[in-house]
Structure formats: structure tokens, C-alpha cells
Amino acid sequence: MKGKIIKQAIINAVATMAYILVVSSLLFYGPKFFDAGKPDTILVPIFMLSLLVFSVAIVGLLIFGRPILWYWDRQKREAITLIIYTLGTFFIIVLIVFGTLLLSR
Numbered sequence: 001m002k003g004k005i006i007k008q009a010i011i012n013a014v015a016t017m018a019y020i021l022v023v024s025s026l027l028f029y030g031p032k033f034f035d036a037g038k039p040d041t042i043l044v045p046i047f048m049l050s051l052l053v054f055s056v057a058i059v060g061l062l063i064f065g066r067p068i069l070w071y072w073d074r075q076k077r078e079a080i081t082l083i084i085y086t087l088g089t090f091f092i093i094v095l096i097v098f099g100t101l102l103l104s105r
Contacts, residue, residue, distance in 0.1 A: 005078060008066060009085030016062045017093050023055055063087070 063086055070079035 001078065002081075005082050006085055009082055009089050012062050012066070012082075012086040013089035013093055016059055016090055017097075019055070019058055019062065023051065063090070 064083065067079040067083045067086075070076075070082065
């Protein structure tokens with residue numbers, strides 16, 4: 001069972017980082033694809049807040065979705081273990097990205 005939890009934690013953390021990569025790429029490269037010379041309208045903050053809410057929901061599902069289901073199915077120890085492994089794996093990924101950023105400077 002522990003191997004299954006670790007595998008699921010890695011999948012959750014990598015999927016979360018992949019989603020963050022897609023959204024950050026959209027925000028970084030988006031103005032290059034669209035005319036950035038146009039003045040901002042009320043649609044820009046509406047889009048940004050909507051993207052924030054959507055992102056929080058997606059990342060919440062990726063990190064906490066399965067553990068909540070396991071917790072409701074009376075698999076409390078496995079659910080808590082999955083959350084800890086997922087957050088630990090995600091933290092390691094964040095440290096790798098941060099280290100890469102520091103080394104590339």
C-alpha cells in the first residue's frame with residue numbers, strides 16, 4: 001500500500017507542477033501572442049481573478065481530492081500519508097526549480 005501512496009503522491013505533485021507550468025506560460029507568453037499595445041480594460045482583472053479561482057480549485061483537487069475521498073472511506077492513515085507525501089514531493093520539485101533558477105543566473 002505504501003508504494004501505491006508514494007506513486008500517487010508523485011503523480012499529484014507532478015500534475016500540480018505541470019498545471020502551474022501551463023498557467024505561468026500562458027501568463028508569460030500571452031502578451032506576445034496578443035496585441036499588448038492595446039489599453040487594459042475591465043476584462044483583464046476579471047480574467048485574472050477568474051484564473052486565480054479556477055487555479056485554486058484545480059490545485060486543490062490535485063493535492064487534496066484523493067486524500068479527502070480516502071478519508072471519507074475510513075482510510076484516514078492512508079489519506080494523511082498521501083497528503084504528507086504529496087506536499088513533500090511538491091516541495092522537492094519547488095526546491096529543484098528554485099535551485100535551477102539560482103544556477104541559471
